[in-house]
Amino acid sequence: MAINYRPLDRNESNIYRGIRLESLKEFPDAFSATYEETSRIEKLSMEYSIENGTAEKFVLGAFDNSELIGISTFVKDENGIGNIYQMYIQKKYQGQNIGFGLLGNILKEAKKRFGEVTVSLEVSIKNSSAINLYKKAGFTIEASSHGSNTLVMTNKKI
Numbered sequence: 001m002a003i004n005y006r007p008l009d010r011n012e013s014n015i016y017r018g019i020r021l022e023s024l025k026e027f028p029d030a031f032s033a034t035y036e037e038t039s040r041i042e043k044l045s046m047e048y049s050i051e052n053g054t055a056e057k058f059v060l061g062a063f064d065n066s067e068l069i070g071i072s073t074f075v076k077d078e079n080g081i082g083n084i085y086q087m088y089i090q091k092k093y094q095g096q097n098i099g100f101g102l103l104g105n106i107l108k109e110a111k112k113r114f115g116e117v118t119v120s121l122e123v124s125i126k127n128s129s130a131i132n133l134y135k136k137a138g139f140t141i142e143a144s145s146h147g148s149n150t151l152v153m154t155n156k157k158i
């Protein structure tokens, strides 16, 4: 199986929306947004960013041939910190090192665009698969937030 990783193009906001909603439906505990609320939003903020080609906000996709099977979103904030959100690999593709590949490629893309940047993300304290993945990619636990249900993890100056 040949998996390719690349940022989504301006004309791919529709496939982003599809897989984002799928991730919320399939893994309701992994994200702070809900499927019900998100599906009611006519156009998601990230759909606009994809269509506008905003450099500071992009979605990296994992593709099996031409099919989008995983996503991760990168947002560089006003403090110059990079934030990773919405990490998702479709169920049948999980456990095959694709999440690790996607994370490595989104960090590489961020470095290409912005140079060295500190990257932060939040993860539920119960989501051990994701916590292990982030640790493997060099992230360390910085703090807990939201009544300690969430860990903040950072990867300093990638």
Ligand SMILES: CC(C)(COP(=O)(O)OP(=O)(O)OC[C@H]1O[C@@H](n2cnc3c(N)ncnc32)[C@H](O)[C@@H]1OP(=O)(O)O)[C@@H](O)C(=O)NCCC(=O)NCCS
Pocket: 027, 030, 031, 086, 087, 088, 089, 090, 093, 094, 095, 096, 097, 098, 099, 100, 101, 122, 123, 124, 127, 128, 129, 130, 132, 133, 134, 136
């Ligand atoms: C978390 C997620 C992105 C991982 O993607 P994946 O492609 O399955 O992960 P990989 O196969 O690349 O695994 C990389 C590392 O992650 C960790 N990991 C992945 N699945 C795991 C599991 N079921 N149990 C424990 N650790 C796991 C391991 O450290 C693994 O490295 P190893 O194989 O050397 O042990 C994927 O499971 C997913 O989409 N989950 C649902 C949504 C979600 O939780 N998103 C994260 C929100 S913060």
